């Protein structure tokens with residue numbers, strides 16, 4: 001385990017501890033095993049530096065740790081070019097900080113760092129696990145079945161229940177998020193479309 005990824009985990013732990021909605025949602029582990037994942041890059045990580053001016057004080061330590069860990073993280077893209085297009089794939093990525101297949105291992109809680117660049121339409125999708133989105137920087141319009149669309153700004157959050165379809169559109173700034181999952185289906189990927 002690299003020091004950079006350990007710093008991301010530690011900064012995330014502090015953010016969860018100090019943020020009631022995150023603390024309440026997740027059973028955040030104190031001491032977890034780490035695993036050696038091979039670092040992989042995605043084109044969009046070059047965009048992350050651009051969020052610097054939009055990060056509130058409360059999220060700054062985590063943001064700096066994420067930037068430092070870019071070369072060490074196993075960046076992923078759940079979707080194929082056929083599903084979302086090349087433009088989207090060039091501006092999107094995430095890594096699993098904590099979870100069944102994450103840099104740190106847990107079968108109770110999954111945590112992702114994910115970003116989407118400006119002007120993207122993340123189409124409707126769903127997954128069995130319950131989800132809490134927490135915005136670290138930028139903003140985006142979040143939509144979920146049965147709810148009015150909401151623009152989330154830094155430190156705002158949105159909860160998705162099990163298999164509740166949701167979608168997201170970024171505006172001029174793009175968005176950097178901290179995402180928590182819990183419950184059944186923790187290890188499964190999201191599916192495009194409606195449940």
Ligand code: ZN
Nearest residue numbers: 131160166190
């Ligand atoms: Zn989701």
